[in-house]
Amino acid sequence: MNVAVEMNAVRQGESLDISEAGPAPKRIIAGFGFWIFLLSDIVMFSALFASYAVLAKASAGGLTTVQLFDQRNVAMETALLLLSSYSCGMMSLAINSRRYLATFLGAVVTFLLGAAFLKLELREFQGMIALGAAPERSAFLSAFFTLVGSHGLHVTVGLAWLVLMIVQLSLRGFQDVVVRRLHCFSLFWHALDIIWVLIFTVVYLMGVLP
Amino acid sequence: MRYGLLAAVLLSAMILGGCDGGVLDPKGPIALAERQILINATGIMLAIVIPVIIATLGVAFWFRASNERARYRPDFVYSGRVEMLIWSIPLMTVLLTGTVAWIAAYDLDPPKPIASSTRPIKVQAISLDWKWLFIYPELGVASVNHLTIPVGTPVSFELTSSGVMNSFFVPQLAGQIYTMAGMVTRLNLRADYAGTYRGLSANFSGDGFADMHFNVDAMPPERFAQWIASTRSAGPVLDSKGYTDLAKPSAAVPPFTYHSVAPGLFDSIRMSSMQSDDALCQGYPTSMKAEK
């Protein structure tokens, strides 16, 4: 027989500290795990940031940050992404109160704002490449395209995920697993915002410093 | 018992190694000081390590399950005094060796010139695939896979690489330093005794790596002057074309000399794989920053 049976019987009725409460519910575990994953993603970005910081001035005779960056475009990109974070937050509130329509609306607005951000970013990349500032040109441009492009790639994955979640939501409704995933998505989306704020500061603002 | 054997092996190793032109057989002030630190630190550490090994064996043996005389103390799982002791022993050891490390890192810093009444001679070393090129910029000659230096005169090296990273190392004279394309590293050494010492690349650099060693001839100043004179009298010219030919990958190249060197060749080699203005040195060693 299982010894645990006996162990369980000992000293019942003692109150449990939170660290002694036994395995957490699934909702907590999934969210916590996703937090840890996001932290690892941020560590990955920190390596890319470090390489950008080292190579930012290594333009090898090509175009430099001051010549390339268009502050108006970046301001628009930032505004779009921050707004999408706001709508994502509204979506989370709607999920918590289990309102379908508001959730859908939040998801669609978030998607559109994210897609508009991507569109602007791609336009910026195309413009730079047309000027001869492609990633193969210099170490600075390699680091720039990799850092900003990785963020863009994350946004793309986020958008695909959001579409899937809209599909799942319409097929399954507010099942536990769907709600968990929607919450993970919103964590992901806000984390991308944080990374963008850092990119905005380290790459664009510091890049146009005289 | 096993460790007695081990100590014997190491001791004989030290002696044998000492006879055989390695780290333990220094022929110049830098390598001598480095060996002294090696020996001191080993001594400090052995004072801890040997008792621990003996205690491990002793405790394990005495407290074997079959030993009736050993006292079983299952509750001996915490003791403030013991804890204090076992944190402070390693801490104090580290304090001691840390001080040694700190002082030595400054004293023996490779770019630091060696104090001497004789004017140092300059040598520019370039690692190529897979050979060494040594340029004497003040004397206008160069040699491949062979380094000749005067005894008692400090030698000040500037080092770079044509591409792949290597490490310039003459164990009996000084510690090693990396050679990297587009970068200059610095190293100072002096030979106090005439002789032939083994030099090598210590960092793997490709298929021809095993043959990237060379002899260092340390000779009295008069003979060094003769060597310069004879080198100037014969041999090819090292200009940018000569360099391009030399830079083609080849292994186990027999030593030879150039009777003259185009001025500024070292800088142009460094510039040819020039990285950028100063980006590379952001937050990087001042010794290298000074070169930019």
Added chain:
Amino acid sequence: MTLLGKLDWSAVPLDQPIIMGTVGGMVVAIVSILSWVTLKGYVPYLWREWITSVDHKRIGVMYIVLALVMLLRGFADGIMMRTQQAVAAGGAQGYLPPEHFDQIFSAHGTIMIFFVAMPLVIGLMNFAVPLQLGVRDVAFPTMNSISFWLTASGVLLTNVSLAVGEFAKTGWFAYPPLSELQFSPGVGVDYYLWSLQLSGIGTLLSGVNFVTTILKMRAPGMSYMRMPVFCWTALASNLLIVAAFPVLTALFAMLLLDRYLGFHFFTVDAGGNAMMYVNLFWVWGHPEVYILVLPAFGIFSEVAATFSGKSLFGYRSMVLATMTICVLSYTVWLHHFFTMGASASVNAFFGITSMIIGVPTGVKVFNWLFTMYGGRVRFTVPVLWTIGFMMSFVFGGLTGVLLALPAVDWQVHNSVFLVAHFHHVIIPGVLFGCMAGYNYWFPKAFGFRLDERWGKAAFWCWFIGFHLAFMPLYVTGLMGMPRRLQHYDVLAWQPWLLVAEVGALVILTGIICQIVQIVVSIRHREQLRDTTGDPWNGRTLEWSTASPPPAWNFAVLPRVHELDAFWAHKQRVLAKQRLPVRQHAYQPIEVPKNSPVGFATAFFAVVSGFALIWHIWWMAGFGVLGAAATLLAFMFRTKDEVEIPADQVDLFDRAHPVEVSL
């Protein structure tokens, strides 16, 4: 031709008898195993019980099997290197040409670190951590299976490089510019990068999984200071994985971009900076050392406590030391390149931090010593590995402190002295630890103990062979011998290298003893059977359930009141002089459902990896789409769990009584 990218028949080294012989042997072995399995009709069993299993115990066992198989491959590389260096003196070139020798030492390092040490450690954590925590599985069981199979894909790609193409010729850390396209135009570096990217993602997911498991899933009552030390070290190790492996992923991505798309991160021209690679590599690389060695320290702690019949001495001190190492491991990376010309203050700083990390490590050694003090030490196989470790490791630590002194490091860096040092910490530290863990937990996993006599013979061969193989390298290192030499002209080195060769042969004998040990143990499994679930008089919760444990681990989650929960429980039973009365009504238990997602993802990962290495773009696209489709299908799966009915649990518990000797 373009349909297959760069791949054609010239990729298969038909003219190399050594390689083709090895490949032939491997192919024959794999084909015969596969056909034996098929003919015996084991395929459905393997598929159902192992390949698609998401049970942490099964996955742990598969990790360990993978690691032990790769240990053979890595050791074969090692002994080939030793043999080459034993003969290639003076004018002799030995039997391995440079282009082959260079692949062998690169493969040896890569395999031993990523495909032996990592899976051994992760496998043991997989097996033991949930059991020690008193829970039924890890936080994300399906992800656990994906992690394992991604590691296996990395292994597969590395081994394919033997037959098709070549492996990296750059050393296991692939420093640019040597690893850039300009200097390594072949596919070797691509094999290296893609296999490590795949297995690295697997490892990262594992890290996320275990951090979550340990922090959020513990038996009721198990507060942090009641966790077994192995769980603490596993937590530290997985925190390091989460914080270090993404750097490696980013770093390899950058090198891949350089090689595939002409970027300039580390190239010699256009502003690239190879020093950045070296820095970032060791920002991952040094924590990696502790990722491997901390769980091994945990195993030594468990073994020392169990077989001394005492709690671990200074538990709090041990936890503190573990977490201190975890943090400090990020402050020492520069000691891997004191020779790169950093300023004196930078060198001195990193030299001292590297020594400081020796303090908590030293504390651990003393704590094990005091654990045995006042104990009743039973000299079982795990204890032999532990004592062997303690004696060797302090010496490895000594040479480590020497290397942390910048002024000494300049003299011995990149030499075989360095090689001797890191083998001196990794073999006694990690490998001895895993061997102790393997012998310690084997009865829990399979229900019978391993043969002691062959186990002891294996230990002595390893212990003696290890010292014979690596002590001479300290000597030749001090004599100025650099690492990775295909041939040399200093005849004074040769006698020492011959001794090292003998050492390698003694280790080989040790490996043979281990193979015999497992064969003998399987044959005598009835005599070695563990019916109690507690063969060693254990202290932690894994010994409170049957050997092997059921899929649900514990019928009822144990309630924990103190450290060494099972031991304390046994003491209570002894005090009361009566066995526990079965009084509990069993509940049905939900266990995670098997899933082929891990296997399928890994299959597509191998396809994409291979295609990318050979520039077969259509196939790479197919692989990526396949993997995406697999994950998509998983996302739409409706049922994650299956229910085990209460009477089945009851039945199992009746059949497997846990006996507490009165």
